[in-house]
Structures are given as structure tokens and as C-alpha cells.
Amino acid sequence: MTMYLVGPPPEDPHEQNPDGQTIPDNSAHDPYAELAVLAAMMHDRDIIGDVCAIIKLRDLYKPVHQKIFSAIVRLFAAGKPTDPISVCDELGRSGDLAGAGGPAFVHHCADAMPVGAVAEYFAEIVHAKAVLRRLVESGMRIVDMGRKGEGDVAELVDAAQKELFEVADQQADEEIVLVADAMEGHLDEMQARADRENKLVGIPTGFADLDELTGGLRRGQMIVIAARPAMGKSTLAIDIVREVTIRQKLPMVIFSLEMQRGEILDRIISAEARVPLHHIRSGNMTDDDWTKVARVMPKITEAPMYIDSSSHLTGMDIRTKARRLSQKHKLGGIVIDYLQLMNSGGSKAENRQLEVSDISRGSKTLAKELDCPVIALSQLNRGPEQRTDKRPVVSDLRESGSIEQDADMVILIHREDAYEKESPRAGEADLIVGKNRNGPTPTITVAFQGHLSRFVDMTRDEPN
Structure with a gap:
């Protein structure tokens, strides 16, 4: 394209590099x-x-x-x-x-x-x-x-x-x-929200009541899922990953310091195919099991789901790998399983509480930097065991109060049947929203299908 100017560009009275750098x-x-x-x-x-x-x-x-x-x-x-x-x-x-x-x-x-x-x-x-x-x-x-x-x-x-x-x-x-200047565009977005059939602003989790409460997973947010051991925090996180990657077709990555890649894949297959997890792990698969697995394998393998189960992952490792992945794909979310197993990867902190605080802040910063939700799993201390009803509260977050401060949302998992085998609420789980920066903090009840390694809504079952 040819440009015609009225004479050469005039002499700039302030010709210099604004940053004072020497650049050709x-x-x-x-x-x-x-x-x-x-x-x-x-x-x-x-x-x-x-x-x-x-x-x-x-x-x-x-x-x-x-x-x-x-x-x-x-x-x-x-x-x-x-x-x-x-x-x-x-x-x-x-x-x-x-x-x-x-x-x-x-x-x-x-x-x-x-x-x-x-x-x-x-x-x-x-x-x-x-x-x-x-x-x-x-x-x-x-x-x-x-x-x-x-x-x-x-x-x-x-x-x-x-x-x-x-x-x-x-x-x-x-x-x-x-x-x-920003208000006109924001009013258009508000109208678009009102016109949406499902009213979700963020990314669906697959749980109707949770989505209704939160509007979906918001970009830039840090969501903490916390529980005592064996309550199902990894299972809930994988359920969300399945919804986002398989049904919404958005890329997500799981950084797991707790489970090997094979263990995660077993759980995904069990939940999607509805094949008992112990059948998969023991190798005692029936013909019907194999048929169910074959039916769901195409949608699993086509999902933009990434897993990193490297041992000794540090906060810096996760940031580096997530940045690289984000440059190739616009991430729909990141899962870190779990915070207390990580170390910061930087200079040695004075104590473990300060180090976990650094990791927590780094996770929130990563969510904002990559403009995607970060789901950080966290252990709880023994506080619930010392209470009569065993229900966890946000102050039970282990090793650092800064996790609560940094999080936009904290979801605590409680299952009565984990403490009372004959509980009338067997098979139920409470998702206690202990913190919600953008809304109320109710308790949502879902069904826990442990043999299939998944949670589901109480009122509906997910189709194959």
C-alpha cells in the first residue's frame, strides 16, 4: 500500500525512546x-x-x-x-x-x-x-x-x-x-445475561443448584474445595473437569500431587461409563462393563483435558506450565490437587504457614493472570472431628488463614455417612458454601455415588 505525505514527517521536538532504552x-x-x-x-x-x-x-x-x-x-x-x-x-x-x-x-x-x-x-x-x-x-x-x-x-x-x-x-x-466509558458495554453484557436461557455468567460445573447460586465458574476467580481426607474433594474437582471439558468443550488442566495419572483416568472412566471403580482397579471387568466403556471412550478422548501428575510440583512449576498451555489454548480452568502438598519453589519461607500463604496468593494471581478459574483443593485440620455434628467450617482450613482470604469461594464437603455408617442420610453429601464473594452462602445437597467415583444432583441423573 502506497502512502503519500505532504512532505516528510516534521522534526519531532521530543524525539527519544520514552523508556530511555537504546532500541534501533x-x-x-x-x-x-x-x-x-x-x-x-x-x-x-x-x-x-x-x-x-x-x-x-x-x-x-x-x-x-x-x-x-x-x-x-x-x-x-x-x-x-x-x-x-x-x-x-x-x-x-x-x-x-x-x-x-x-x-x-x-x-x-x-x-x-x-x-x-x-x-x-x-x-x-x-x-x-x-x-x-x-x-x-x-x-x-x-x-x-x-x-x-x-x-x-x-x-x-x-x-x-x-x-x-x-x-x-x-x-x-x-x-x-x-x-x-466502560458502562455502555457493561450494560450490554447485563442485557445479554438477562437474555440467556440458563442465566449462567461463568462456566457450568454440572451441578444445577451450585450453578444457580454462583452463575458458574468465573474467570479470574480462585475457588477452594476443602474437606477432610476421603470425603471426595478430588472426586468433586474431577466431576467439574468432566463437565467443562467433555460437555462444554473447554480446555482444563489438572495438576495432581496426590494421584497418579492412571488413578485419575480410572476415576474419569468410572464416572462417565458408570462402571464400578473397583471393577476397573481389580481388572474384574464384565462384558457389560467393557460395552459401557467403549460407548464413552470417544467423547473422553476428544475432550481437551490435560493431566500433569509430576511429582514435587512447585508453585512456580504450575505457573510456568499453565502459562505455556494458555498460550496454545484459552484455558477454561485449572485444578490444583492439593495446596498443602506443594512447596512454593522460591526461597525458603520462615515456616510452613507462610509458605502455604505464598502458594495461595500465587494461585489467585495465576487465576487473574490467565483469566480463568483456578480450583484449588485443600485439606482441613482435625477441627470437624472435635465437634459433635462433624460439620466443617472455613476456619478449619489447614495451615493458613490466607487461603480463606485469597479465595473468592470456599466449598466445604461434608458427608454424615463418613462418620455414621447407619446414617439416614447415607449416600448424601453437603456442599457447604463457606465463602462466596459474590453471593449467599447456603448448603447444597448432592448425591455421592462413591462406587462410581462421582457426585450428581439429587433430582437428576446424568445421561450417558
Whole structure:
């Protein structure tokens, strides 16, 4: 595409790299593309929204271009004209006119209009240059970290990986948004929620009452499933993974420090095929069992379900592997089984409670960074055994109160028949919502089918 300018680009009175780094001009920015974008925005305000969907203020390399871009966006947001005269007036009001090169520079930018240009095309060029620039800058910071060698090596590697991930992730650094600017889009989302048949905002868990309460698993949330040993916390997590990956077709990954890959696969097959788990583990499979397994194997093998049962997984290991997987697939969720079996992977904490606190905070940070729900399993201390009714409470979370603080939701599992074999509630389980940042904290009753390694709704059974 040919661009015609009225003369060469004027001398920028503030020509410099905004970050003070030494970066070759040909890799740092394209001044003609930046001028073309500004010219198009001043000539046609209808394309401003499309341009802003591609580039942000920081994507422009030159400070003078940033000031002009910012003035145009302010005028657009206020419903005012964005022609060069209006832009100069806006820059004068904000005290940025001299810093933007003065009226002559603004008018010259407006004259840099490509013949037959498509504004989005030049915006893509500006954005691509910005990504390359951030890549170089991140590389410089990584080199500087390596040369200084300050701190724990594992922490330095994690910091370096995060630098590169944020370059690739378009959502890694969202700009501050004025509420008034964001409200229109948010009202559209509210209307979309009201129009949905199932009213779910997040990802379905497969449990009707839990979904009705929570609206589904929300991206960026940390959900803690906690219980005493053998209550079924891993089973509940796998039930959710089956729903998300097999029926919703969204990728999820299980990081298991408790079970081997084969054990997890046995549970998945048992639950999906409705074949008793002890038949699978003992090898005493009937012809009917094999028929059921054959019927469900295609949908299991086609599910975007990932399992990592590496021994000695650390918090840093999980972050690194999850980032890599997220770059290939938009994750629907992450399961960590379970928090107390992990170590932070960084420098040695003063005590175990502080280390678990670091792991908990890291899990919440990971949920926000990858924009997906993180389901973290946790052990409870012996508090329930010391109470008459044996029901767990959030304060029973083992080794760290920060787990409760970091979590957006805490679900505690209680089964009466685990303590009283003759209980009239045999086969029932209570999902006690001990914390819900976005709603009430009721108790939801589900059926526990231990022989099939699964929980199901009380009022319905899942079809094959």
C-alpha cells in the first residue's frame, strides 16, 4: 500500500525512546504508520472506535503522537469533533499543546492521510511494532536480571517467564478505564445475561443448584474445595473437569500431587461409563462393563483435558506450565490437587504457614493472570472431628488463614455417612458454601455415588 505525505514527517521536538532504552529505530516503531492512524482519526471519527480496539495509548512510540492520540480519544468520548482545530484546542486546554509539537505539528499529522488507506491496517502495524518493542525491552530487563544475579534463581526464572508471557498476552496490562466509558458495554453484557436461557455468567460445573447460586465458574476467580481426607474433594474437582471439558468443550488442566495419572483416568472412566471403580482397579471387568466403556471412550478422548501428575510440583512449576498451555489454548480452568502438598519453589519461607500463604496468593494471581478459574483443593485440620455434628467450617482450613482470604469461594464437603455408617442420610453429601464473594452462602445437597467415583444432583441423573 502506497502512502503519500505532504512532505516528510516534521522534526519531532521530543524525539527519544520514552523508556530511555537504546532500541534501533527500524524495530522500535513506524512513524509513517503512526501518522497515518492519527490522520485517519482526525478525518473520520467513525473509525476511532475500531482503531482503539487494536491499539492503546502505550502502543504509540513517540510522546508527541501519544499526546495527540489521547486528545482525540478524549474528544471522541465526549462526543465532540476530532478535526485538527478541535484537537489543538483540546491540547491547549490540557496544557499539552507545546508538548505535542504545537499547532503546526498537529496540522501536519492531519495532512498525512494515505490515499485509499484503511485505518485498521496501519493500526495493526503500530500494534505489531509495539509488541516487538516490548519484546526487546523485556529481553533487556531479563538480561539485566541475569547479569545482576540478585535473589533466588528459581524466582528470577519465574520473573523472566512472566515478562515474556505478558508480551504475548494482549490482556496482560489493561489500561485504566473511566467508569462512564466502560458502562455502555457493561450494560450490554447485563442485557445479554438477562437474555440467556440458563442465566449462567461463568462456566457450568454440572451441578444445577451450585450453578444457580454462583452463575458458574468465573474467570479470574480462585475457588477452594476443602474437606477432610476421603470425603471426595478430588472426586468433586474431577466431576467439574468432566463437565467443562467433555460437555462444554473447554480446555482444563489438572495438576495432581496426590494421584497418579492412571488413578485419575480410572476415576474419569468410572464416572462417565458408570462402571464400578473397583471393577476397573481389580481388572474384574464384565462384558457389560467393557460395552459401557467403549460407548464413552470417544467423547473422553476428544475432550481437551490435560493431566500433569509430576511429582514435587512447585508453585512456580504450575505457573510456568499453565502459562505455556494458555498460550496454545484459552484455558477454561485449572485444578490444583492439593495446596498443602506443594512447596512454593522460591526461597525458603520462615515456616510452613507462610509458605502455604505464598502458594495461595500465587494461585489467585495465576487465576487473574490467565483469566480463568483456578480450583484449588485443600485439606482441613482435625477441627470437624472435635465437634459433635462433624460439620466443617472455613476456619478449619489447614495451615493458613490466607487461603480463606485469597479465595473468592470456599466449598466445604461434608458427608454424615463418613462418620455414621447407619446414617439416614447415607449416600448424601453437603456442599457447604463457606465463602462466596459474590453471593449467599447456603448448603447444597448432592448425591455421592462413591462406587462410581462421582457426585450428581439429587433430582437428576446424568445421561450417558
